Amino acid sequence: MRNLTMHVTGAALCALSTCALVPATALAQPAPPAAAASGDEEGRGDNARATQLYREGNEAFKQKRWSDAELLYLKAWALVRTFDIAANLGEVQIQLNKVRSAATFLAFALRTAPPSTKPEQIARIRHFLDHAKAQVGTLRVRVKNAADAEMLVDGERVLEDAVKHELYVDPGEHTLAIRRAGYEDQVMRVVAAAGVTETVMPELKPKAVNAPEARGPGGKGPGAAAPEAASTPGMGAAKTKMPAAGARVQEPRSWVPVIALGAASAVGLGVGIGLTLASNGASAEADAQLDAILKVRTHCLNPPTAAPERCAELRRTVSRLDTLGNGARVAYATAGALVIAAVTYAMWPRAKSIATGRVRVAPTLSVQGGSLVVQATW
Structure with a gap:
């Protein structure tokens, strides 16, 4: 008759007659919980609760209710940490494809198994541990x-x-x-x-530790005695929690990208304001040139005008007006995008590792329009 594949708890958790999943090959182990062995009431209570949870976990294991068995073994593990609980928990987590956690429990079981553990039990733990470590x-x-x-x-x-x-x-x-x-x-x-x-x-x-300068009695002059807190390691010093x-x-957030993006946004806004002012000046200049053309009772449409030089100058002014207006719009849009990027970075949940960044901004203008080139790395 083939036995169910399950480790047996130690004598501290249950007797062979009451929780044997493999009674034909089971071997009881010494009781590891120190609290129970010393007669502590709270320890005995934890041990009794762990025994019950272990038995319930064994029943779930036999019925292949892996999630239930894992939960019961974890509760028992929180009360009493023994090699057999760890071994059973590792096998269940193999079934649940939690191989990383399974490897941790199986390695603990292999390290802490008592000398009286049967060789076939050790071989079984090592088999499942090798299976987990391969993944x-x-x-x-x-x-x-x-x-x-x-x-x-x-x-x-x-x-x-x-x-x-x-x-x-x-x-x-x-x-x-x-x-x-x-x-x-x-x-x-x-x-x-x-x-x-x-x-x-x-x-x-x-x-690096900077040694304090020696002073005389009362803190004046050489030869003063060092403070008690300084002469006694660990006394009076704040303990690191x-x-x-x-x-x-959480690693500390780097604010360099936020500062860089904010500065780039300010630059973009300044460029946009400058281009807007220049565009307004060009618009006023074009209006004046148009008024001058209309006063001589001519126009700049085909057929050829009576004021070709004034019309050519008006066309150049209008072209410059369009270029400056486009550049201002690009600058405003870029400044807004950089502000959004800075706020998003500041509000975004912190990552596991943060690197400092760098932002470069370069405005460009041409007769076809204007733009603001932004390069950012972090």
């Missing part, structure tokens, strides 16, 4: 001079246990941020490929 990228980050540095992948804090071993990420480009008190933050781009393990060994740069696990960390 995700694996990162091993070893900071040379700060082994306890905090790490964030794409703005999400990585759990300390995973930092010490392997990080599993989806294939593609990711942002890896490393930070530790007393060192400058380091941000790098890593490209992960499915089934490939990438080892990264960065070295953090210590922050670290984000909770899984929290998204």
